[in-house]
Amino acid sequence: MRENQLKRKLQRGEVVLGLFVNCSYPGFVEICGHTGFDFAIIDLEHGPLHPLVAENLCRAADCVGIAPLVRVGKNDSLHIQRALDIGSAGVQVPQIETKADAEACVRSAKYSPLGSRGLSFYTRAGVYTAAGAQITDKLNEESLVVIHVEGIRGVENLNEIVSVPHIDVIFLGPYDLSQSLGIPGQVRDPRVMDLMHQCIDTIRNAGKIVGTYADNPEVAKQWIDAGIQYIALGVDVGIFLRACQGLVKAIRTEA
Numbered sequence: 001m002r003e004n005q006l007k008r009k010l011q012r013g014e015v016v017l018g019l020f021v022n023c024s025y026p027g028f029v030e031i032c033g034h035t036g037f038d039f040a041i042i043d044l045e046h047g048p049l050h051p052l053v054a055e056n057l058c059r060a061a062d063c064v065g066i067a068p069l070v071r072v073g074k075n076d077s078l079h080i081q082r083a084l085d086i087g088s089a090g091v092q093v094p095q096i097e098t099k100a101d102a103e104a105c106v107r108s109a110k111y112s113p114l115g116s117r118g119l120s121f122y123t124r125a126g127v128y129t130a131a132g133a134q135i136t137d138k139l140n141e142e143s144l145v146v147i148h149v150e151g152i153r154g155v156e157n158l159n160e161i162v163s164v165p166h167i168d169v170i171f172l173g174p175y176d177l178s179q180s181l182g183i184p185g186q187v188r189d190p191r192v193m194d195l196m197h198q199c200i201d202t203i204r205n206a207g208k209i210v211g212t213y214a215d216n217p218e219v220a221k222q223w224i225d226a227g228i229q230y231i232a233l234g235v236d237v238g239i240f241l242r243a244c245q246g247l248v249k250a251i252r253t254e255a
Contacts, residue, residue, distance in 0.1 A: 002088050004142040006039050006067035010168065010209050015224050020071070020213075020235040022047035026060035028236055033064025040066055042233060042251045045073045045094055055086035055124060062087075069144060075101055077108040081117055084109060088122035090144025092171065097153040099160035106166045109145045114166055127217040132141070144168045146211060147231070149199065150176035158199060162206035169230050171211035172196055188216075200227050 009016050018039035031042050040061050040232060042054045049057075054070055061068035070083035071092040083091045095107045107115040121129040125139060145166060150173030162170065174187040174196060183189050196212070203210045203239060204227050211230030214220035215238075220231050 006089055010229060015229050016244055017231050017233050019233055022237050024049060024053045029057050029060040033066040037066055040068055041092060042068055042070045045071050051082050058087045075105050082109040084143060085123040085125050092146040094148040096147040096149055098157050099164060102161045102164040103160050105147055110140050110166060114140050138140055146171050148173050151180040155199060158202050162203055162208050169209045169211045172199050174192050
């Protein structure tokens with residue numbers, strides 16, 4: 001198994017940039033690596049992708065030296081196990097609301113003695129049995145566990161959530177936070193911003209890494225200045241949409 005360079009960068013305090021991937025074409029992931037992204041989040045929550053497609057996207061990421069993470073649809077042991085068995089660098093788990101949720105996530109993501117992840121070496125992560133039994137400790141060490149706190153209940157329980165060991169990144173979801181405040185989509189509203197800053201302080205004071213989503217570079221820079229290390233800078237389909245809009249607008253306005 002390869003050393004998880006994304007995890008090393010985070011441990012060194014570096015800011016890392018990635019994006020969410022909804023498209024099935026592996027070439028898009030390779031492009032992300034060639035342009036300098038550090039990671040790609042293969043989206044099995046909101047995206048239409050199948051685990052078999054996700055496995056090939058992980059291969060594409062490995063080809064260009066970026067870390068493939070898989071966002072699962074829910075905090076479920078089978079979903080998490082499959083996301084890791086396909087050889088991803090880590091898993092992102094949405095809607096963590098309590099300490100018990102966070103502990104369950106870790107149990108599903110880690111092999112014994114850290115957790116109870118189902119064990120099979122006949123997987124891409126297990127090198128199809130080529131690596132031998134000692135690989136479980138290495139996989140426990142190298143895999144990233146990213147949990148999403150994206151609702152009021154999670155925020156209220158954040159002091160307990162941050163105490164759970166073996167969680168690498170706590171990802172704040174601004175859109176779901178805005179919805180939980182009754183102002184869906186208004187992610188720049190002062191109420192959302194204030195809540196985000198409170199969470200950042202709590203997470204960093206606990207020695208954990210903070211992540212979030214940013215629609216554009218300006219917003220990303222603001223969150224980096226606030227202490228966020230792990231930035232998901234857009235979604236592949238949204239980036240393509242804006243690029244196409246710009247091309248069409250450039251021609252139409254000249255006509």
